[in-house]
Amino acid sequence: MNLQENIQRIRQMMGLLTEEEQNDLIPYGIIEFPSKDKILVGDMHQTPLNLPKEWVEKIVTVANSEGYYGEGIGLEHNAAVTESNFYNLLNSKMDKGSWDTKLIESGEVPKDKEYVFLYALFSNVKQNHRLEKLLDNVDEGDTIFDVLLKTIPDWSADMGKFNLGERELKKFLEEISEGNHNFIKMSEQEATEENLSNFLNIGEQLQWPETKENPNLWRQYPHKAGKFARTATTIRDQFLINAAPGVYFVGAGHLKDIVEMPEGKKLGLKLIGGSKI
Secondary structure: OOHHHHHHHHHHHOOOOOHHHHHHOOOOOEEEOOOOOEEEEEEOOOOOOOOOHHHHHHHHHHHHHHOEEEOOOOOOOOHHHHOOOOHHHOOHHHEEEEHHHHHHHHOOOOHHHHHHHHHHHHOOOOOOOHHHHHHOOOOOOOEHHHHHHHHHHHHOOOOOOOOOOHHHHHHHHHHOOEOOEOHHHHHOOEOOHHHHHHHHHHHHHHHOOOOOOOOOHHHHOOOHHHHHHHHHHHHHHHHHHHOOOEEEEEEHHHHHHHHHOHHHHHOOOOOEOOOOO
């Protein structure tokens, strides 16, 4: 930490920061609901949060009284939270697990939209060690499709609750195929490390594209895989808006979407900070 950062941190501890300076210390955003008993905290999963004292106190108060939730499988692998400057203040008994699980169990996902939760195959591939986990399930003679089919509960965002199978997997792979990228044909390849790695890399690059000139290109969803993921994201965003009181740790991109959604605007939701989203 350089001298300027040290000075800013001291000023923060003394409560001397301006509102603008406070917001700069919340790079991945926060949304506080008008009821004050519900907070969405943006994170980048692997970058530890170091939030201002004011927000640490608010988050801890709500989390320890109403409960707190992680994304995906929960907070188990989310270093943004577990290595934050407030995690040790959270009551472990109030950890409610995954808000994604709550969504799946809520019955709010339309039956004809359940298969869109297969989008998670290409989300956070490296962080979730997807290649290694798929390789652990390869039997002799398996194609990529074979491995994906038998591991759906391990990587799909519904975590096996929807009983998605061969029909849904084919539909997913067909709908994200475009141009020279035919995911059905790619899935017919032998499930070698090279083929699986290539399959996952192509899917991730199409679903979440970025360039040096435009690191947020993914927000435009230029490819079919991205549009597919967008459908699932919208369902998840709507759930977060309507969810019960508590603290929800959320991938930062959700927060920008939520404040722009009609439901978010109706509630008057505002994004606090978020300079690095």
